[in-house]
Amino acid sequence: MTGRLVKVAKEVLAERGHHLLESDLYSMRWKAVFDADDFPERLDARRLSFINESGHAFENGTQTPDVEAEQEKLLAADAVVLVFPLWWFSMPAILKGWVDRVFAYGLAYGYQGAGNTYRYGEGGFAGKRALVALTVGGSESDYSPRGINGDMDELLFPITHGMLFFPGMEVLPPFAVYGAVQIPDEALARTVASWRRRLEGLFDDAPIPFRPQNAGDYPDRHVLADSVAAGKTGLRVHVATSSPSSQREEQLVTGVPMEEALK
Amino acid sequence: MTGRLVKVAKEVLAERGHHLLESDLYSMRWKAVFDADDFPERLDARRLSFINESGHAFENGTQTPDVEAEQEKLLAADAVVLVFPLWWFSMPAILKGWVDRVFAYGLAYGYQGAGNTYRYGEGGFAGKRALVALTVGGSESDYSPRGINGDMDELLFPITHGMLFFPGMEVLPPFAVYGAVQIPDEALARTVASWRRRLEGLFDDAPIPFRPQNAGDYPDRHVLADSVAAGKTGLRVHVATSSPSSQREEQLVTGVPMEEALK
Numbered sequence: 001m002t003g004r005l006v007k008v009a010k011e012v013l014a015e016r017g018h019h020l021l022e023s024d025l026y027s028m029r030w031k032a033v034f035d036a037d038d039f040p041e042r043l044d045a046r047r048l049s050f051i052n053e054s055g056h057a058f059e060n061g062t063q064t065p066d067v068e069a070e071q072e073k074l075l076a077a078d079a080v081v082l083v084f085p086l087w088w089f090s091m092p093a094i095l096k097g098w099v100d101r102v103f104a105y106g107l108a109y110g111y112q113g114a115g116n117t118y119r120y121g122e123g124g125f126a127g128k129r130a131l132v133a134l135t136v137g138g139s140e141s142d143y144s145p146r147g148i149n150g151d152m153d154e155l156l157f158p159i160t161h162g163m164l165f166f167p168g169m170e171v172l173p174p175f176a177v178y179g180a181v182q183i184p185d186e187a188l189a190r191t192v193a194s195w196r197r198r199l200e201g202l203f204d205d206a207p208i209p210f211r212p213q214n215a216g217d218y219p220d221r222h223v224l225a226d227s228v229a230a231g232k233t234g235l236r237v238h239v240a241t242s243s244p245s246s247q248r249e250e251q252l253v254t255g256v257p258m259e260e261a262l263k
Numbered sequence: 264m265t266g267r268l269v270k271v272a273k274e275v276l277a278e279r280g281h282h283l284l285e286s287d288l289y290s291m292r293w294k295a296v297f298d299a300d301d302f303p304e305r306l307d308a309r310r311l312s313f314i315n316e317s318g319h320a321f322e323n324g325t326q327t328p329d330v331e332a333e334q335e336k337l338l339a340a341d342a343v344v345l346v347f348p349l350w351w352f353s354m355p356a357i358l359k360g361w362v363d364r365v366f367a368y369g370l371a372y373g374y375q376g377a378g379n380t381y382r383y384g385e386g387g388f389a390g391k392r393a394l395v396a397l398t399v400g401g402s403e404s405d406y407s408p409r410g411i412n413g414d415m416d417e418l419l420f421p422i423t424h425g426m427l428f429f430p431g432m433e434v435l436p437p438f439a440v441y442g443a444v445q446i447p448d449e450a451l452a453r454t455v456a457s458w459r460r461r462l463e464g465l466f467d468d469a470p471i472p473f474r475p476q477n478a479g480d481y482p483d484r485h486v487l488a489d490s491v492a493a494g495k496t497g498l499r500v501h502v503a504t505s506s507p508s509s510q511r512e513e514q515l516v517t518g519v520p521m522e523e524a525l526k
Contacts, residue, residue, distance in 0.1 A: 259378030
């Protein structure tokens with residue numbers, strides 16, 4: 001089903017005249033592990049600091065060619081669409097390794113070498129849109145606001161808020177296909193239609209209203225002002241309204257849950 | 264600092280007479296990417312279903328030797344300690360790839376081929392304890408209950424609840440070292456002392472009171488009963504009390520935040 005989402009995305013975006021850059025990580029045999037081989041010209045040959053070496057390599061043009069190529073694609077893009085199966089409530093290792101390696105210091109964090117001055121709404125990827133589309137084996141109810149796996153929007157917060165909004169992207173509400181192991185034909189048609197609508201709205205739909213760092217809600221850049229979401233805690237305090245759950249019904253498509261499909 | 268946590272853990276656990284099994288994933292050059300090479304004897308040679316092939320390989324003893332060796336270690340262990348740096352609000356790709364590949368269908372999910380019958384408190388890793396220790400570049404305030412990065416306990420929920428409690432482990436409150444890029448000597452001594460205490464309490468400290476699937480709180484195995492955490496949503500509804508934040512001050516150790524350390 002993940003492949004189908006990619007295929008539809010390519011069709012819809014091409015139909016609409018967009019120029020597409022694809023990174024099919026498995027086909028590319030993407031190196032997932034961020035390690036010493038990522039830094040051919042070390043700042044400190046004895047001790048490996050990923051932060052220092054990442055910043056040094058980015059600044060001096062000594063990154064590996066695969067990382068540079070991905071950064072160029074990202075910088076050229078007006079929108080980034082991540083499509084993946086949800087494995088263990090997060091992204092597959094190969095995609096995490098794309099983030100670990102490509103989101104360099106000086107670009108995706110420590111933007112302009114200025115520490116945390118620019119993050120959450122500002123940074124190296126500001127002005128771009130991001131859309132996460134995922135396939136899920138389990139049932140939608142398991143990921144509902146009181147579902148046993150945890151609310152999907154909050155499970156994805158480390159990705160939507162942490163990996164995408166942090167370096168500056170506007171992040172659209174995720175698109176999830178539940179019960180993706182087995183989708184009856186009629187549900188498949190609905191899935192594709194919903195996904196098409198989301199892609200058609202890529203540059204128009206309202207992003208998740210995550211609170212920017214530098215617009216007043218975090219006066220010291222670290223902690224929410226007492227007056228904002230007063231008395232509340234939890235990941236949702238970083239969203240300016242109680243949305244995006246309101247849009248949920250339109251975004252989600254459901255097949256047969258894994259445990260039923262495998263019976 | 265991550266290496267230091269590992270060293271101290273080995274010392275303390277050996278002192279207390281425990282037999283240690285270590286998996287140093289970088290030294291092992293662990294294969295992070297879960298792919299077709301994980302299934303030398305395919306159930307379906309044409310179409311790759313990770314769930315079906317994982318279950319088939321686990322049941323028939325046709326997994327790769329590296330995956331089998333890690334499962335044997337896990338099954339032999341009374342406690343599992345995961346030590347890693349927090350990268351992009353999650354684990355590094357190499358560790359995610361350990362979970363993706365080792366947590367097989369039939370073992371860590373779909374236990375005994377029974378779908379979701381046994382999960383969250385029951386399953387292939389029941390009776391084991393789990394402790395997550397992480398090093399963090401940012402400041403503790405950024406991860407506080409109203410901190411800009413999101414509350415650390417909730418950011419780690421996909422790991423603690425999703426990867427560890429799901430297959431049955433009892434999960435202790437995480438141990439986090441903030442400002443881990445630069446830790447003054449005095450703070451380092453405190454860090455090591457706190458970490459020692461946590462390791463000494465590995466088999467005695469109270470686990471996070473995540474709600475088990477089959478003890479009544481989820482009557483249909485999917486959604487919380489209306490009477491449980493009535494009217495509430497968010498990841499914390501799956502924790503039986505408002506802890507473990509109460510224990511927080513003892514668990515956390517703070518050095519100089521990344522943005523200060525790199526100035």
